[in-house]
Amino acid sequence: MDKNYFATRFRFDPARRAVWRAITEYLQGWIDPRSSILELGAGYCDFINQISAGEKYALDMNRDVAEFCAPNVKFLHSGVEQIALPAESVDTVFASNFFEHLTDQQLYSLSYNLRVLLKPRGKLILVQPNIYYAFREYWDDYTHIKAFSHISLANFVQSQGYTVLHAEKRFLPFSMKSSLPKSYRLTKLYLQLPWRPFAKQMLLIAEKTDVQR
Numbered sequence: 001m002d003k004n005y006f007a008t009r010f011r012f013d014p015a016r017r018a019v020w021r022a023i024t025e026y027l028q029g030w031i032d033p034r035s036s037i038l039e040l041g042a043g044y045c046d047f048i049n050q051i052s053a054g055e056k057y058a059l060d061m062n063r064d065v066a067e068f069c070a071p072n073v074k075f076l077h078s079g080v081e082q083i084a085l086p087a088e089s090v091d092t093v094f095a096s097n098f099f100e101h102l103t104d105q106q107l108y109s110l111s112y113n114l115r116v117l118l119k120p121r122g123k124l125i126l127v128q129p130n131i132y133y134a135f136r137e138y139w140d141d142y143t144h145i146k147a148f149s150h151i152s153l154a155n156f157v158q159s160q161g162y163t164v165l166h167a168e169k170r171f172l173p174f175s176m177k178s179s180l181p182k183s184y185r186l187t188k189l190y191l192q193l194p195w196r197p198f199a200k201q202m203l204l205i206a207e208k209t210d211v212q213r
Contacts, residue, residue: 038076040095048073093117115160127171129148157206162208
């Protein structure tokens, strides 16, 4: 995203780090701490800085993102069309609130590039607004181009040669812009609930298959 988007819709908030600490701990079970991981649209790097991995890459079109990368995170200033990493060099690709900002052409280009970058049985971990629950506020973000539900997102990744390993149609609230405290303990507790009130974002974890359909 460009600087204007960061200044309006996605302002820096250091309190978000505590929330992402709980989220990364929740997701760590699917990520080998010795593996390599790439985050798309890394933003303020709250996820990539805190996840445990052997090699960590943060990709973003905004050069200023480099300032937020931890010393053990390599910044890649790039769009989705060309990602400067070798073929089959990444174990996991993570993206949060990213796919909805892409056109169909960008999505298919990204999908092809990720299949090239991911190792055999590499994982794709996506956190996305779920239009099924977030239809009222979804288009308040002027950069949203495409909408996914938990059904259409699963169908899309399956069509691109992935097997869905895990899916949660209610994972997190739509936005961290609220009056609720941004707390590690509260987020940790929230993620342990069997039913999560106000959850309008989904989680999908998929594995690259050997042969694309």
